[in-house]
Amino acid sequence: MNKTILTGIRVNGELTLGNFLGALLPMVRLANQHSKDHQVNIFIPDLHTIISEIDGNLQQNILREIKYYLAAGLAVNENVHFYRQSYVPAHSELTWILNCITPMGEASRMIQFKEKGGDSANVGIFDYPILMAADILLYSATYIPVGEDQFQHLELTRNLAERFNRRFGEVFTVPLKTADQVKFMQQDAGLRIRDLLNPDKKMSKSTPSENSKIMLSDAPEKAAKKIMSATTDSLGKIKFDLFNQPGISNLLQIEALITDTPLQTVITTWAGQTSYGDLKRKVASSISAFLSDFQQQVEQIPDQLVLDLLASGEIYANQVANAKLHQVQKAMGLR
Numbered sequence: 001m002n003k004t005i006l007t008g009i010r011v012n013g014e015l016t017l018g019n020f021l022g023a024l025l026p027m028v029r030l031a032n033q034h035s036k037d038h039q040v041n042i043f044i045p046d047l048h049t050i051i052s053e054i055d056g057n058l059q060q061n062i063l064r065e066i067k068y069y070l071a072a073g074l075a076v077n078e079n080v081h082f083y084r085q086s087y088v089p090a091h092s093e094l095t096w097i098l099n100c101i102t103p104m105g106e107a108s109r110m111i112q113f114k115e116k117g118g119d120s121a122n123v124g125i126f127d128y129p130i131l132m133a134a135d136i137l138l139y140s141a142t143y144i145p146v147g148e149d150q151f152q153h154l155e156l157t158r159n160l161a162e163r164f165n166r167r168f169g170e171v172f173t174v175p176l177k178t179a180d181q182v183k184f185m186q187q188d189a190g191l192r193i194r195d196l197l198n199p200d201k202k203m204s205k206s207t208p209s210e211n212s213k214i215m216l217s218d219a220p221e222k223a224a225k226k227i228m229s230a231t232t233d234s235l236g237k238i239k240f241d242l243f244n245q246p247g248i249s250n251l252l253q254i255e256a257l258i259t260d261t262p263l264q265t266v267i268t269t270w271a272g273q274t275s276y277g278d279l280k281r282k283v284a285s286s287i288s289a290f291l292s293d294f295q296q297q298v299e300q301i302p303d304q305l306v307l308d309l310l311a312s313g314e315i316y317a318n319q320v321a322n323a324k325l326h327q328v329q330k331a332m333g334l335r
Helices: 017-034 058-071 090-099 104-108 111-116 123-137 148-168 178-185 220-228 246-258 263-270 276-299 303-332
Strands: 003-007 038-044 080-084 141-143
Touching: 003 017, 017 038, 017 058, 017 246, 038 058, 038 303, 058 080, 058 276, 058 303, 080 303, 090 123, 090 303, 104 111, 104 123, 104 148, 111 123, 111 148, 123 148, 141 178, 148 178, 148 303, 220 276, 246 263, 246 276
Parallel strands: 003 038, 003 141, 038 080
Antiparallel strands: none
16 A cells, blocks of 8 residues: 655645745656655645634635645645645544543643744644644644654644554554654754844744745745845855855855755855845846746646646545544544
């Protein structure tokens, strides 16, 4: 039986270049590499999305995100499945069941809740990691490409799967440990596109300043201007050093990823040069060319193609998820 790779990106707003280069593009490459002998589940976590305010129209955000996968070069075959989380009711039911074997103390230690929790936080923020565990365990997923900020949630998923299996029998596939996930992704766990104005932080769509981030919908000339105003340093020498020169290092990393050039090649090309302006102009030109081509490809993808992919993917997802949920219910005596 083919192993399953599972991933999803929230659709609460437009994606940044950081989301694209750090999460979506690596997933496309991983899917294209493994979809001949793995199931690849790319789900739309719309239930996760509604725990916070949504920028734009949720349904349009969903269609746009899938178009981004396609425009990024995802090769769709019979093993690649798109589906909306809320269109598979088993996600919600398994979440409730997993809630009932999760101690409050364990759930309250999750970083996301500790950072965003409090009396005014909605319960969804507290329960988010349990829903994530259900997303994974319903499909017996082995590989879950996630960023560092989700490693703790992945470990919780492993804990819940092992706890359930001990109490009720071997029902769940336990996902690989985070170290093995990173090895499978063949990606540096530290990959993180930085904020253009404050390169000590990652690029985030929630940052108020527009100049701190490049959105995939930005006009190419607008994005180029943001690169030209990016924060660098006063050292006067181009070197890849994330600790001492995070701004310069960020530009070098963006240039490598956006032009599909090995990072070491870009580093060698610019090593020892002193003109930050020349580097910015080169990166600005690369960003502009990329966005112009990418946005044109997105525009050419019809909505109906996306809706057809979702329809077929949701038939598959419901069949797999319902079968696993029934196993869970029988093990617990609910069926």
